[in-house]
Amino acid sequence: MRYRIAALALSCCAFTASAAEWSGTLVDVMCKGQDLASHTRKCALDCAKSGFAVVTSDGSFYKLDEAGNAKALEMLNASKKDKDLKAKVTGSLSDGVIQVETLELAP
16 A cells, blocks of 8 residues: 555656746847847847846746756857747746756747
8 A cells, every 4th residue: 555655646746747848939038128029149149148038929938047048058059040039948947947958949
Protein backbone atom coordinates (compact mmCIF):
# COMPACT_ATOMS: atom_id res chain seq x y z
CA MET A 1 0.00 0.00 0.00
CA ARG A 2 2.84 2.39 0.84
CA TYR A 3 4.29 1.93 -2.65
CA ARG A 4 0.97 2.77 -4.27
CA ILE A 5 0.73 6.01 -2.31
CA ALA A 6 4.32 6.94 -3.19
CA ALA A 7 3.69 6.16 -6.87
CA LEU A 8 0.51 8.24 -6.83
CA ALA A 9 2.32 11.16 -5.18
CA LEU A 10 5.13 11.01 -7.74
CA SER A 11 2.70 10.89 -10.66
CA CYS A 12 0.86 13.94 -9.31
CA CYS A 13 4.13 15.85 -9.00
CA ALA A 14 5.11 14.90 -12.55
CA PHE A 15 1.75 16.09 -13.81
CA THR A 16 1.97 19.51 -12.15
CA ALA A 17 5.56 20.04 -13.27
CA SER A 18 4.78 19.72 -16.98
CA ALA A 19 6.03 22.47 -19.23
CA ALA A 20 3.82 25.27 -20.48
CA GLU A 21 4.25 27.08 -23.79
CA TRP A 22 4.21 30.77 -24.69
CA SER A 23 4.30 32.26 -28.17
CA GLY A 24 4.81 35.90 -28.93
CA THR A 25 7.38 38.56 -29.69
CA LEU A 26 10.85 38.38 -28.18
CA VAL A 27 11.90 41.78 -26.84
CA ASP A 28 14.54 43.15 -24.51
CA VAL A 29 13.09 44.24 -21.17
CA MET A 30 14.23 47.84 -21.62
CA CYS A 31 12.08 48.25 -24.76
CA LYS A 32 8.94 46.42 -23.61
CA GLY A 33 6.66 49.45 -24.09
CA GLN A 34 7.69 50.17 -27.68
CA ASP A 35 5.98 49.15 -30.91
CA LEU A 36 6.95 45.47 -31.06
CA ALA A 37 6.41 45.04 -34.80
CA SER A 38 9.08 47.64 -35.56
CA HIS A 39 11.46 46.65 -32.75
CA THR A 40 14.72 45.48 -34.34
CA ARG A 41 17.14 42.67 -33.64
CA LYS A 42 19.93 45.29 -33.40
CA CYS A 43 18.08 47.13 -30.64
CA ALA A 44 17.42 43.88 -28.78
CA LEU A 45 21.13 43.05 -28.95
CA ASP A 46 22.13 46.58 -27.89
CA CYS A 47 19.81 46.37 -24.87
CA ALA A 48 20.57 42.72 -24.02
CA LYS A 49 21.91 43.59 -20.55
CA SER A 50 18.34 44.36 -19.46
CA GLY A 51 17.32 40.75 -20.19
CA PHE A 52 14.68 39.40 -22.53
CA ALA A 53 10.98 38.67 -22.39
CA VAL A 54 8.13 37.34 -24.49
CA VAL A 55 5.08 39.49 -25.11
CA THR A 56 2.07 37.37 -26.08
CA SER A 57 -0.72 38.38 -28.45
CA ASP A 58 -2.93 39.43 -25.50
CA GLY A 59 -0.18 41.80 -24.27
CA SER A 60 1.04 39.64 -21.39
CA PHE A 61 4.71 40.22 -20.57
CA TYR A 62 6.86 37.33 -19.33
CA LYS A 63 10.54 37.78 -18.47
CA LEU A 64 12.98 34.96 -19.21
CA ASP A 65 15.28 33.47 -16.59
CA GLU A 66 19.07 33.62 -16.89
CA ALA A 67 19.26 30.48 -19.03
CA GLY A 68 16.52 31.88 -21.29
CA ASN A 69 18.37 35.18 -21.63
CA ALA A 70 21.50 33.31 -22.72
CA LYS A 71 19.52 31.26 -25.27
CA ALA A 72 17.79 34.37 -26.60
CA LEU A 73 21.09 36.21 -26.99
CA GLU A 74 22.63 33.25 -28.81
CA MET A 75 19.66 32.94 -31.17
CA LEU A 76 19.49 36.67 -31.88
CA ASN A 77 23.19 36.70 -32.72
CA ALA A 78 22.67 33.81 -35.15
CA SER A 79 19.44 35.15 -36.69
CA LYS A 80 19.26 37.01 -39.98
CA LYS A 81 15.78 38.36 -39.24
CA ASP A 82 15.74 42.10 -38.50
CA LYS A 83 12.19 42.78 -37.19
CA ASP A 84 9.07 41.04 -35.90
CA LEU A 85 11.04 38.63 -33.70
CA LYS A 86 8.52 35.87 -33.00
CA ALA A 87 9.45 33.20 -30.48
CA LYS A 88 8.07 30.07 -28.89
CA VAL A 89 9.16 29.33 -25.32
CA THR A 90 8.52 26.29 -23.16
CA GLY A 91 9.14 26.07 -19.45
CA SER A 92 7.46 26.84 -16.16
CA LEU A 93 6.30 30.16 -14.77
CA SER A 94 7.49 31.34 -11.37
CA ASP A 95 6.73 34.87 -10.10
CA GLY A 96 6.22 36.20 -13.66
CA VAL A 97 9.51 34.74 -14.91
CA ILE A 98 9.66 31.81 -17.32
CA GLN A 99 12.14 29.14 -16.26
CA VAL A 100 13.09 28.35 -19.86
CA GLU A 101 13.44 24.80 -21.12
CA THR A 102 13.40 25.59 -24.84
CA LEU A 103 13.35 28.75 -26.91
CA GLU A 104 12.88 28.92 -30.68
CA LEU A 105 12.90 31.97 -32.94
CA ALA A 106 10.64 31.87 -35.98
CA PRO A 107 12.59 32.04 -39.26
